[in-house]
Amino acid sequence: MNRYQQIKLAKQIGKWALIAVIMVYAIFPFYYAVITSLKPSSELFQVDYWLSSVDFGNYAQIFSQKSFVQAIGNSILVAISVVFIALLLGITASYALGRVRFRGRTTVMLVVLGVSMFPQVAVLSGLFEVIRTLNLYNSPGGLILSYTIFTLPFTVWVLTTFMRQLPMELEEAAIMDGATPWVTITKVFLPLMWPAMATTGLLAFIAAWNEFLFALTFTLTDSERTVPVAIALISGGSQHELPWGPIMAASVTVTVPLVILVMIFQRRIVSGLTAGAVKG
Amino acid sequence: MASVNLSKINKVFGSTHIIKDLDLEVGDGEFVVFVGPSGCGKSTLLRLIAGLESITNGDMHFANDLVNDLPPRERGVGMVFQSYALYPHMTVYENMAFGLKLAKTDKQSIEQRVMDTARILQLEELLHRKPKELSGGQRQRVAMGRAMAREPRILLFDEPLSNLDASLRVQMRNEIARLHHRLGSTMIYVTHDQVEAMTLADKIVVLRDGRIEQVGSPQTLYQQPATRFVAGFIGSPTMNFMPVQLLGAEAETCRVKAAGLGELPLPQDASGQPRGDELTLGVRPEHLALAEPRGDNRFEIVNVEYLGNEVYVYLEPKAGEALLIHRSEAPSQWQVGQEVALVPELEHVHLFDADDRALPLAKATAAA
Numbered sequence: 088m089n090r091y092q093q094i095k096l097a098k099q100i101g102k103w104a105l106i107a108v109i110m111v112y113a114i115f116p117f118y119y120a121v122i123t124s125l126k127p128s129s130e131l132f133q134v135d136y137w138l139s140s141v142d143f144g145n146y147a148q149i150f151s152q153k154s155f156v157q158a159i160g161n162s163i164l165v166a167i168s169v170v171f172i173a174l175l176l177g178i179t180a181s182y183a184l185g186r187v188r189f190r191g192r193t194t195v196m197l198v199v200l201g202v203s204m205f206p207q208v209a210v211l212s213g214l215f216e217v218i219r220t221l222n223l224y225n226s227p228g229g230l231i232l233s234y235t236i237f238t239l240p241f242t243v244w245v246l247t248t249f250m251r252q253l254p255m256e257l258e259e260a261a262i263m264d265g266a267t268p269w270v271t272i273t274k275v276f277l278p279l280m281w282p283a284m285a286t287t288g289l290l291a292f293i294a295a296w297n298e299f300l301f302a303l304t305f306t307l308t309d310s311e312r313t314v315p316v317a318i319a320l321i322s323g324g325s326q327h328e329l330p331w332g333p334i335m336a337a338s339v340t341v342t343v344p345l346v347i348l349v350m351i352f353q354r355r356i357v358s359g360l361t362a363g364a365v366k367g
Numbered sequence: 368m369a370s371v372n373l374s375k376i377n378k379v380f381g382s383t384h385i386i387k388d389l390d391l392e393v394g395d396g397e398f399v400v401f402v403g404p405s406g407c408g409k410s411t412l413l414r415l416i417a418g419l420e421s422i423t424n425g426d427m428h429f430a431n432d433l434v435n436d437l438p439p440r441e442r443g444v445g446m447v448f449q450s451y452a453l454y455p456h457m458t459v460y461e462n463m464a465f466g467l468k469l470a471k472t473d474k475q476s477i478e479q480r481v482m483d484t485a486r487i488l489q490l491e492e493l494l495h496r497k498p499k500e501l502s503g504g505q506r507q508r509v510a511m512g513r514a515m516a517r518e519p520r521i522l523l524f525d526e527p528l529s530n531l532d533a534s535l536r537v538q539m540r541n542e543i544a545r546l547h548h549r550l551g552s553t554m555i556y557v558t559h560d561q562v563e564a565m566t567l568a569d570k571i572v573v574l575r576d577g578r579i580e581q582v583g584s585p586q587t588l589y590q591q592p593a594t595r596f597v598a599g600f601i602g603s604p605t606m607n608f609m610p611v612q613l614l615g616a617e618a619e620t621c622r623v624k625a626a627g628l629g630e631l632p633l634p635q636d637a638s639g640q641p642r643g644d645e646l647t648l649g650v651r652p653e654h655l656a657l658a659e660p661r662g663d664n665r666f667e668i669v670n671v672e673y674l675g676n677e678v679y680v681y682l683e684p685k686a687g688e689a690l691l692i693h694r695s696e697a698p699s700q701w702q703v704g705q706e707v708a709l710v711p712e713l714e715h716v717h718l719f720d721a722d723d724r725a726l727p728l729a730k731a732t733a734a735a
Contacts, residue, residue, distance in 0.1 A: 256452035264466035265440030278456040
């Protein structure tokens, strides 16, 4: 082997070592959660890196709790509603912000961006008052409202950027064909914006699905809770026992749908995020 | 089908006055081409007619209908865009049917009309393809089909051929011309290419800085340009210009003096011009003959371009002007470095005054 080949080999080894480190760093916690969830509670505190036997007891236990199943239902309802509302408002707003010339357009865009910079805690008390006033306390509506507030800025920005890249002549062609703005959006732009919508919709879904602070604050009863709160409130036989098995089982259960969604949409997400680089 | 009548049309964008007091008459079934350099307002004018931009003031009539404030869909116009702007997610059929569907046409007539249009444009084989599976020329035809399917009163073309390569451009130009003969509908076409204008138009409108420079048939524009701008814009290679001095004007003729060429009697009526005035003489490359040099009439050949059927000879001018061009049929005996005399065909010479307006022929003035 000459010097050049040695350097090349060393570079290859270095590259794969780095990838291995990153993989372990990113995946190990999740892997350990999966393993823990599949252990019977008696083996819980033995440190194992491989699974010797599979035990679905923890899963059976959490699914036997009515409140957990309800929480999953609530999470699905809230997350899907947020995605739907955010995309609907996002598309229409992005048409206005991307295509219609009006005074103060930049200001509106900056305000939208500014809103998303506040930490959740900063608006918590104010939002609480709003939700009480609107009579949405302890209902999915309150969560949908508050999540939409935090999802919309991102949605609007991404969709506006995407909308601006669609050729102007396409819209004019639709106008010449007699299309109203609404028809132009739904019949011409929407089919072309699927990648961007899949990206923003999925990110909105994940945000709503995983959110904890608002979900904890704006709900009171088991029947209205979402999954993250329900997991946090899973309790053991006594005050001093943390039921790690069921908690891990619940965490894996709520993460799997996300992983599946991301895998389905991953090509779309990539093409959505790099939309500017590719010529339509 | 409809005529178009523009009267005192103005368009102002912010502080830029794009179209200035423009009057124009387009006859029913006429093929009119707007031509001019970039920024002359030709595309804006087309968009005003389409209804994509609103006119600042003035009146626009299609046939007898005032259309100033009508949206595009109520004007009955179809437009072909430079980038075609086909709907990428729809098939050729859906592209052409889109406008009809929006107009709530019933399914059978939609199919009928799309099929008829497809037959005219030879798109029948392609109806189920998406735009990305089509070649440039096919996309161009689909774009025309989409504009035609709704049977608009007026068809508008915004530089439709500029995205095509040279040979395809000639072919599509031909197809558009034949389409016009066949449909006989009113067509307005924008281009910056004077060859397209000359070959397609019944009537050419030369625009410059938002104003009409001249309107006329291709022959009129070529043979009797009204201004130096039109003379230079129409025709390729471009007309030769040289400064001349007016020596005197008589009833049917005038005399001018040009550097190197000496005194020339010309058939123009220059009676309105003061003697000694600086005028511009214009002569087309094919109306400039070359001869053996004599006396002061000596010009050096700096380049010879052989194009197969014809030859362009470039000559060094006398005083800092653009190169002079002589055009003749091939073969040609002229060589680079040779000195020759210029002999303009005096009956084909143009004369422009200090404001670049063409001076009329004396005979024409006498007749009028």
